[in-house]
Amino acid sequence: MAAGSARIVRYILFAFFFIAVLYFISHSSYDGAGLSPESFGVGKGSSVGGKGSNHDQTSSNPIGSSPGSPSTSHQDLGEAPMAMTPADAGWDNLLGTAPGPRMNATFVTLARNSDVWEIARSIRQVEDRFNRRYNYDWVFLNDKPFDATFKKVTSSLVSGKTHYGEIPKEHWSFPEWIDQDKAKKVREDMAQRKIIYGDSVSYRHMCRFESGFFFRQPLMMNYEWYWRVEPSIELFCDIHYDPFRYMAENKKKYSFVLSLYEYVETIPTLWDSTKKFIKNFPEHIAEGNSMGFLSDDGGESYNHCHFWSNFEVGNLNWLRSKPYLDYFESLDKDGGFFYERWGDAPVHSIAAGLLLKKEEIHFFNDIAYYHVPFTHCPTGEKTRLELGCHCNPKDNFDWKGYSCTSRFFETNGLEKPEGYENQQD
Ligand SMILES: Nc1nc2c(ncn2[C@@H]2O[C@H](COP(=O)(O)OP(=O)(O)OP(=O)(O)O)[C@@H](O)[C@H]2O)c(=O)[nH]1
Ligand SMILES: [Mg+2]
Numbered sequence: 001m002a003a004g005s006a007r008i009v010r011y012i013l014f015a016f017f018f019i020a021v022l023y024f025i026s027h028s029s030y031d032g033a034g035l036s037p038e039s040f041g042v043g044k045g046s047s048v049g050g051k052g053s054n055h056d057q058t059s060s061n062p063i064g065s066s067p068g069s070p071s072t073s074h075q076d077l078g079e080a081p082m083a084m085t086p087a088d089a090g091w092d093n094l095l096g097t098a099p100g101p102r103m104n105a106t107f108v109t110l111a112r113n114s115d116v117w118e119i120a121r122s123i124r125q126v127e128d129r130f131n132r133r134y135n136y137d138w139v140f141l142n143d144k145p146f147d148a149t150f151k152k153v154t155s156s157l158v159s160g161k162t163h164y165g166e167i168p169k170e171h172w173s174f175p176e177w178i179d180q181d182k183a184k185k186v187r188e189d190m191a192q193r194k195i196i197y198g199d200s201v202s203y204r205h206m207c208r209f210e211s212g213f214f215f216r217q218p219l220m221m222n223y224e225w226y227w228r229v230e231p232s233i234e235l236f237c238d239i240h241y242d243p244f245r246y247m248a249e250n251k252k253k254y255s256f257v258l259s260l261y262e263y264v265e266t267i268p269t270l271w272d273s274t275k276k277f278i279k280n281f282p283e284h285i286a287e288g289n290s291m292g293f294l295s296d297d298g299g300e301s302y303n304h305c306h307f308w309s310n311f312e313v314g315n316l317n318w319l320r321s322k323p324y325l326d327y328f329e330s331l332d333k334d335g336g337f338f339y340e341r342w343g344d345a346p347v348h349s350i351a352a353g354l355l356l357k358k359e360e361i362h363f364f365n366d367i368a369y370y371h372v373p374f375t376h377c378p379t380g381e382k383t384r385l386e387l388g389c390h391c392n393p394k395d396n397f398d399w400k401g402y403s404c405t406s407r408f409f410e411t412n413g414l415e416k417p418e419g420y421e422n423q424q425d
Pocket of ligand 1: 109110111112115141142143144202203206229230231310372
């Protein structure tokens, strides 16, 4: 009898224990949590940056958090040299955490809540081809508050920490010196002429924000390097090394994968404003700059070449420097973000071309990329096979007539990759 009740007590205790374990599991898991960076020994968390504030609030905590600022989120992974070619030690090791130091860097995405599934696709590719081994953070910015679905889906896909910031009104509105009637007439006229996004106010706010404000959002102030990612992009090849570290070690400040000619109807007076800036701030123009990439007549006129800014890996301190800010402020005062439809791509590109030395701009041949409608697929079969690429080399835009990449190689005295001649049309 005594043995029978002891057994019952044991059963009850066991049942309690079982229920407690079930309760614990169901309350500590997070819908859709995917990669666990803890298994690599790297922390992960999620925070929301308040409007105009530098305050990180922990909003959700998918798989356990590691407190502290984004810049302190990575443990010391040693000083291992980067494997840049198949001949280098460690090249074939694409499993587990990549050794070597981490840069103070983040991915950054501007998006609307409705972009969630398109950005999910982009994140998945960035993680699979690169970040699952590096666990860099990701900052999301929006002119409206991010909703729970956006945060839940994106934080489950990113292997580093995620941060969500709301853009303050003054960075996403008409400055007081803009004549609203004049701006409205321009939009109506561009709509009639069927200029893409010509009638859109939000597109203009987006271009102005990307030109002058993303890098000084409170959440971005924690970092030195950024990699911009847009919805619905594709990455076609494995990235075997850390592009942030490559930039830092090789003294690069700005980079691109695709370049092309800007639609001239959107920037008729951008070069006039640029020339005014050059005249007012000659001290900001770098010696050994890339004027040859931007102009065919020594700076008199703009040839419309620009780097496509939906992909960028760059240095935030450069964008926050006086030369860049003076350039942006000078353009902003001239009003072309609203009286025309200046894009952030020509603005960043002209700034990089004039304010940086030409060696500070890097072309990543080995980062294969697609944003509708253009593809950068690395030139050279050997490279594509080594990197496990799945892009069709015929789609590569680099050497086609409407690309400016050939010009970049020529102005920088770089040798074009083997096989480029076969991809010119
Ligand atoms: N929060 C927010 N993000 C926006 C808005 N408009 C555009 N974006 C984001 O800004 C970036 C650029 O916008 P896109 O619409 O992709 O512009 P685009 O690349 O010139 O044109 P597409 O060919 O449509 O991709 C993307 O990351 C968008 O998600 C907006 O009104 N609000
Ligand atoms: Mg886009």
